[in-house]
Amino acid sequence: MSSALSKAKSPELEAKVQKLLERQKKNLSWVRLREKGIFLCLIGCGLFSLLITGSIIFVLTSETITFFRFEEVTLGNFLLSTEWTPLLGNTKSFGIWALISGTLLVTAIAMLLALPLGLVTAIYLSEYAPRRVRSTLKPILEILAGIPTVVYGFFALMTITPFLQWCYDGFNIYNAMSAGIAVGILCFPTVCSLAEDALQAVPSSLRDGAFGLGGTRFDATIKVILPAALSGIISAFLLAIARAIGETMIVALAAGSRAHVTINPGDEVQTMTGYMVQIAGGDVSNFGIEYYSMYAVAFTLFLITLSLTMIGNRIRKKYRETYD
Amino acid sequence: MSDIDSQDDSNMSADDAEKPSKDGHIGEQSVSGPGGTPKTSLLEARDPDAFDKPTLITTRSRLAKDFRFRVMCILTACASVLILVFLLGSILGAGIPTLSWTLLTGTPEPEPENAGMWPALMGTLWVCTMCALITLPLGIGTAILIEEFTPRNRIARQVLALIQLNITNLAGVPSVVYGILGLTAFVSMFSLFDNSDNADGPSMEVGAVYYDQFSNVASDPFIDTGDTEAEERYFLFPVETRDAPSTVPKTGMLAYENSEGGLKEVEIIAIDPFADDAPTDADALSRTIDSTSDPGRISEKQWYYLRLPFGRGVVAGALTLMLVILPVIIISTQESLRAVPGTLRAGALGLGATPWQVVWNVTLPSAIPGIMTGSILAMSRAIGETAPILIIAGIVYIRSAPQHLMDDYTVMPLQIYNWTSRPQEEFHNIAAGGIVILLAILLTFNAVAVLIRHRMQNKLN
Structure with a gap:
């Protein structure tokens, strides 16, 4: 040119x-x-x-x-014992099960609340709710999800615990139930939005097919849409469980600091995260045995949550029903 | 988990239990009827209520079931709203009466009525600003790399897939674990910089000046000053390093003195209290130093003061929060990049633009509202994040806002945690007041994010 x-x-x-x-x-x-x-x-x-x-x-x-x-620590004691007494001068024992059981108790209570509520709300939002309700409920859920965990901890300690004690005398000031309920409220928006995403991903042709065969909304939801979205829902559940296990501030404030194996929800328990906060916030000398025990607990916590997250993501990818 | 499933199952099976009695009855009818070919009966044996029973009764019961489920759904949804109302109500009820100017601008005094959270507020501002400055370029860069650059060979494709998988997994790591990582990686820096002679201090620093501080003899009880009165004054001698030997004052040396217009040079007089007499002139007396006294080592740090390892300073906190919100920012940026229509990119490429020119001139401008929304939400998460900061900073009593990048700090959620975990009722009330301030800030952030998203949707429509 x-x-x-x-x-x-x-x-x-x-x-x-x-x-x-x-x-x-x-x-x-x-x-x-x-x-x-x-x-x-x-x-x-x-x-x-x-x-x-x-x-x-x-x-x-x-x-x-x-x-x-450290000579006080053995792998057998760590993996098998149910005594966690790192701060007792001469009789130190590091049995991780005491902390794991506390974590599991709080998580179980939280999931008992968050999973059914979250799933049903997700179904409502995705299948039943009129557009106007949807557009009010979703921001409310987003607000719930955006509240810092320390606020939930305050709520658990100042509102839920007195309420529980008013209902039944057996509740300690620090108890697993109150922490569990607060963690459940915290996880509820997570479950809800992830499950709703999974439900929304089901193509509407399936829904139309179910309606065309004369099914009610309930039939369509339970028999067609839920099975089609199952992998996404299970992965949402697993991610919520991982989140509950890793939750820190609520349990640090409301669950207490006595590490022991119990299934009594009114009892004081210590979770893995709660122990880490206790050590980090206390006057424990750096580079002592308690300091390093924090890393061992963190390692356990990391392994548990990482495997839950990985399984959850894998289930979502691998068992996703694809419709072309 | 298993508890929940079994509960759900039992709910459903209770519903199912009342179904077969009716269904079974109708099923018999249809089999015995003219339409009941062997094929349908086979199908019905497999799943009795999967197919047609268009009788009035079944429809009605199914509609009733649908209605019951709808009511349950609505109740559950109402419950979630109620929870929010109850949560906010109880906190606002306790917090709003304690809101005061002192709470906003005061320091965290030990008496609850005078306590405020100004240092925590400034700490949050410092840490989160630094965190945003570090995280945004990193996060957006990673998202662009994954979304906008198509890998040319197998290795590049695998590396990108690995990065993607890694980010998904990082998003699930509990924030307290990031706190632990920050404690080792940023606060003590793997103990790489520990100096053997002084285990407490940093081994390398920039932007700090050290002084030896002497007071004059005016208040020295061992020196007879006669009738002369002199006001108390302090003199500073610059020293080379933090652990240099103490200065020995001599008459005629020049020292610095803090005055209104900054540092001022003053000539001092040094006396030995056992050998010399104090000067009788008031001006000379006020410049006289006991040469045998021990000075205090003080330091003046510039705003850019830097030390290695970072210690429990603002930078360590910002970097740790960066770990927490980096996956969040990457994922939200990826989503907004994906939402940009491919035709725009194709058009730009067709005009001869290079990949980066496409990203910079076409993709990023269209994705920027989404990226901003995601980043603002991520920053509001950083503001509310407590656990990692608690792990790296501990619960320290901080009375002033941070002055430089390595200064000790506290953040608002940590201050709230501190107040909440005390036994006194009054502290719980000001904790509630602190929560109200924190929530107000977060709600502002969220509102801005929602506004930007809304505007973007309008624009696209």
Whole structure:
């Protein structure tokens, strides 16, 4: 094109065009360089997230190994014992089951509340609710999801616990029930929005088919849509359980600090996260055995939640019913 | 989990239990009727109520069931609203009466009536601003990498898939674990920078000046100043490093003194109380230092003061919060990038744009409202996050707002936790007041996010 131009016009113009072309060339090489540089930066960003995972695993593993190097600690005691008494001078015992059982009790109470309520609300939002109700309920759920956990902890300690004690005398000031209820309220929006996403992902042709066969909304929901969305719902449940297990501030405030195995919801329990907060917020000397026990507990917690998250995501991907 | 499932099952089976009695009756009818070919009966044997029973009774019972379920749904939905109302109501009821100017601008005094959360408020501002500055470029960059660059070969594809999987899993890690990671990686930095001679201090620092502080002899009980009165003054001698030997004052040395217009140079007089007499002139006396006294080592830190390891400072908190909200920002940015129609990209590529030019000039501008919404929501999560900060900063009594990047700090949720965990009723009330302030900030954030999203939807429509 440049040659055509130069033929037609004066040499002045030709020089101008030549200049422009050269600048273009320079520009292009600079663009290519910039392109490469930016791409490298982006790769750096991406690799950073891998670095985070790597360092979580490295830190937790190495500090847990340091913990097991202490002569008071044995792996058998850690994995089998149900006594968790790290702060008792001479009779220290590190049996993780005491903390796991506390965590499981709180989580079970929370899930008993959050899973059915969340699923039913999700069904309502996805299948039944008129548009106007939907557009009011969803922001309310978002607000519930956005409230900081320390506020739920305050709520548990100041409102739920007195209410429980008013209902029945057997409740301790710190009890698993109150913490569990608060964790349940916290997880409810999570369950609800994830389950609703799963229900919404079911193509409406299935719904129409069920209606066309004369099914009521209930029939369509229970017999067609729920089975089709089952993988998403189960994964929502697993993610909610992982969230409940890792919840910290509510249990730190409301569940208490006595680590023991119990199934009595009115009793004081300590969870894994609660123990970590107790150590970090207390005056325990850095680099003592209690300090390192925090890492061992964190490692256990990380393994449990990571496997739940991974199983949940895998179920959602692998068993998703696909409709083309 | 299993408890819940069994409960759901039992609910359903109770419903089912009343069904077979009617269904069984009708099923017999249809089998004995003319339409009852062997094929249908086979099907009915497999699943008795999957197929047609268009009699009036069944329809009515199914409609009734539908109605009952609908009522249950509505009740549950109402319950969620009630929970929110109850939660907010109980907190507002306790918190609003305690709201006061002192609570907002005061320091956390030990007496609840004078206590305020100004240092915590400023701490939150410092930590979250720093956190946003670090996290946003990183998170948006990662999302662009995953969404906008198509991998050319197998290895690149696998690496991208690994990053994606990794981010999904990172989003499920409890925040308290990130706190533990921050404690090792940022606060003590894997103990890489521990210095052997002084275990307490940092091994490397920039932006700090150290002084030896002497007071004049005016208040020294061992020195006879006669009738001359002098006001108390403090003199500063700069020293090289934090652990340099103490300065020995000599007459004629120049020292700094804090005054209204900043540091002022003053010539001092040093005396040995056992050998020399104090000067009788008031001005000279006020500049006289006991040369045998021990100075106090104080430091002045610039706003850019940097040390390694970071210690329990603002930077460590910001980096730890970065770990918590990075996956959130990446995932929400990915979603808004995915929402940009592919035709826009194809058009730009067709005009000869490079991949980055497409991203910068086409994709990002269309995705920016979504990215902003996601980022604001992520920041409101960072503001409310307590556990990781509690792990790395501990519960420390902080009386002033942070002055530099490594300063000790506390954040609002931590202050609320601190007040809530005390036994006195009054502290619980001001904790409620603190929660009201915190919720007001978070609701503002959420409202802005919702507004941006709303505007974007209108624009797209």
